[in-house]
Amino acid sequence: MIQPRHGKSTPLSREVIVDTAHQLVESQGFEGLSMRRIAADLGCTPMALYRHIRDRDELVTLLLDRSVAAAPEPVLPDDPRQCLITLIDWQYHGLSAHPWAIPIVQAGDLMPPSILGTMEKIYAALTQCGTTPEQAAVVYRIVWNFVIGSLTHRVHRDRRATAPPAQVTIPAEADPQTYPTIAALSSYWRSASRGNSFREDLELLLTALLDAVTSSPPTETP
Structure with a gap:
């Protein structure tokens, strides 16, 4: 005791x-x-x-496993593209609820075995969209980097003060004579929803990637 x-x-x-x-x-x-x-x-x-x-790494892996188990997967649509969007959006929001886990998954050194079930569904949906297994791996790698980048940005945004960051104010106040294209986007830079469009951005990215890899035959290794 x-x-x-x-x-x-x-x-x-x-x-x-x-x-x-x-x-x-x-x-x-x-x-x-x-x-x-x-x-x-x-x-x-x-x-x-x-x-x-055994050690700290095992403890962290157990913590990640617990977080995965605490967030049951959503009901998945039959359409493979919508299935992908639903699964990846679920991953994003699951991680955003546990900011402490983001630097761990970003480093890539540790991985909870319980996530393999979700990965299997993602890769299966990608192949149902017409990719080869190798193309599916490439697409998911790119999408995963997008997820991690979006999560990192969200964490820093949530920790910031209410004042907008320089990445917003500098382009929003750009001189229209010197930077006419940037200045024309002033309303975009100041938009409150600019940083809250993960699902829409994900749909655009997946559409572009899937169209790119399925529109041409896979390159054969000599």
Whole structure:
């Protein structure tokens, strides 16, 4: 039995460790996660944790698995393109609900095995759209980079003050005599919905990629 800071005796187990780690990352972000901090919160030594968790990487993988399991997949439409959009949009919003997970998936070093089911559905839908397996891998790699970039932008946007960033104000206030094309887009730069168009942008990107890879035969390796 261990004596956590809140005073209630709790048996130390993998589930208890993951619960405590989850509370930490949700309240303090990924940078606040350490085995030493978890041990302090649970009232045990860091070495005691390693009887249940192999290392920090395994703990983070378990946290990612928990987040995936907590977000059941949506009902998928029969049309493969709409199925793709639904699945990828679900991935985006699932990750945006857990900002601490974004730098982990961005680094690409760790991956929860539970995500394989979603990946299988995405690759299957891509091949149903007419891609080869190799083309499907390329399309999803490009789309995934778009998802990560959009998530990173969203996290920074949500953390910013209410004042618009320089990426908005500088082009919005561009001199129309010197930069007429940029200045003509002034209403676009100032639009409140400019940063909230993930699904629409995803549809455009997928359409362009699928049209590009399916309109020409795959290149044969000599």
